[in-house]
Amino acid sequence: MKINPTLAKELKKADKEASRDGFGKGLLKLGKTNKNVVALTADLADSTRVEWFKKEFPDRFIECGVSEQNMAGVAAGLAFTGKIPFACSFSAFNPGRNWEQIRVSIAYSNANVKILGSHAGITTGEDGATHQALEDIATTRCIPNMIVIVPADSLEATKATIEAAKTNGPVYIRVSRAKVPMFTTEKTPFKIGKAQIFREGKDITIIACGIMTYQALLAAEILEKEGIDAEVINCHTIKPLDKAEIIKSVKKTKAAVTAEEHQVNGGLFGAISELLSSNNPVPIEPVAVMDTFGESGPADELMKKYGLLADDIVKAVKKVLGR
C-alpha cells in the first residue's frame, strides 16, 4: 500500500521549508481575516516569522522585549479583553521560561491565548542544547485546558495556526527552524484532534508527529522492501489525542512505534503509552531523544547522531515485532 495520495505527495518530490515559515504565513492570513488577532513576541520577531505580521499590521503587533513571563500575562489580559493573541518565542523559553504563567494566567483562566514555540527540537542545530527544546510537549500536555499541536510540515503549520484561532482556549503550537520536506498538500485536510493515516498497513503502526512523520513514511518504504507492511499515522495533535483512530489501528497491527523529536519521557511516546496501556496494551518502542541534552551541529547530522532518522524507526519496528 502506497502513501494515500490525497494526503501527501511523493516523498522525493517534496520541496523543503521550515514549519516556522508555515506559521508565519498562517498568522499573516489570520491578520487579514480576523481583526481580533494580535501578535506578541519577546525580541524574536524575525526568527519566529512574526515579522511578516508586524509589517502588515503594525498596530496589532506587540513587542514585549526579552520578557517571556510578562508576555504570557499580557497575552492573557489581551484575551480577557476580546483579542486572540499569539504569543511567540522559542519553545525553550515559551513555554520553557514562562511555564507557570502559562499554567495560571492562561490555562487555569482558560484564556484564549495561542502559544507559539519555534525552534523546537534538536534540529535547531548550531545554537546548541540551551535552545533545543526537547521537553515542551511533556510540559504543555500535562496542563489542563491546553491543546498541543505539532505540525508535520510547513503547510500543516499554516493550517494549524488558522484552526487554532478558531478554537476557544489555550493552544500550544510547536514549530521548527530547520528546512524539511513539505510533503503534505494544500488539499490535505487538517482538523485539531483528528489523526491522519498517511499510509495504511497491517503489520505495525508507526505514530509520529512533527518532522518525524516524514521520516516515518520513509521508514515505511524501507520496511515495504523487506516485506513489512507499516501503517503510518500523523499524530499532529498530541492533546486531545485521537484515541479512536489510534486504538483502531493498533487493534489491527498489534504493535506500535512512536517517533518524535522530543525527549523519550513525557512526549508522544508517553501519551501513546498512557492511552494504549489503559485501553489496548500492545508492545511499543520509542524513537526519540533518549533522556539526554543535545549539542551544536548541523540539523541533519544531529538527527543521525541522536537516532531520529528513518533507519532508526526501521530498527525500532524490527525490535518491537521481535518482542
Place this chain on the structure above:
Amino acid sequence: MENKVVDLLKEKARQIRRDIVTMLAEAGSGHPAGSLGMADVFTALYFNVINHNPKKPADPNRDRLILSCGHICPAQYAAMANAGYFQKKELMTLRKINSRLQGHPHRNSIPGIENSSGPLGQGLSVAAGIAKALKMDNNKARVYCITSDGENEEGQAWESYLFAAKNKLDNITYILDRNHIQIDGPTDDVMPSLEPMKEKYEAFNLNVIEIDGNDMRQILDALEKSKTAKGNPTMIIAHTIPGKGVSFFENDYKWHGKTPDKELAEKALKELGA
C-alpha cells in the same frame, strides 16, 4: 469629598473587616494581615471609585479590578459580597470544597473575578495586557491593579512595569500594599533592598503617589488623581498597617498567613464594633 461620604466608606470598611475576620475564622486558614490592611483600599474601589455594576459583570466598559497578590482575596470577596456580586452567606464557604471562593482567586469562578492569581507577579502582567487592549479599542475604562511589597521581589513585576511604561498605559492605577511584612518575616529583613522604593518606580517611569493606605480620604484623593494621569501609569504606594483594626494582629508578621481561633476571632470582632 464630603465628610459624610468618607464616614460612610469608613463604616463600610469596618463591615468588610468584620466579614474578613468571620470568614477566615470559619475557613481555618488564609491571610488575615494583608486582607485587613487593604480593607480600606478595597472599600474605596468598590464603593466609590470604579465604574462597575454587579448585575453586569461582563460589561465591556467596566473598570477592571485586578488583584495580583491573590492571597488577600478575602478582602476582595468581602467587598464584592457587600457590593452585591453574590450573597454574603457564601463568604462562609471560603476555602471549602465545592466553593466558588477559592483560596486564591480563579477567574470567573464568580463573575467579577477578572483574573487567576496567587503566584506573585502574574496579575501585574495581566493588568498590562488588559490596559493595552483597552487602548487598542479606544475604550476609556481603567484598570486598577492591587499589588504588594513582597510581590515586587518577583522579576516579572519589573518586566510588567517596563511594558506598561513603554506602552504609555496611563489607564492603569497600581495600588501597592506597603505593609512591611511577608511570610518569612519583615520585608526589611527578607529583602531590605526593596528600598528605595519610590525612586525605583520613578526610574521605571511611573507616576508615584505615596499615601497612608488606611486613611480613606488620602486613598480617595490618590485614586481620583490617578484617573487624570497622562502618559505614564500611576503607582500609589499605600503604607498600610497589616492586620489593621485588630490590635493584636497589627504589625505582627505571624498573622500574614495564620487565622485566629474562635475565641480570638470574637475578640477581634468586638474591636471591630460587632
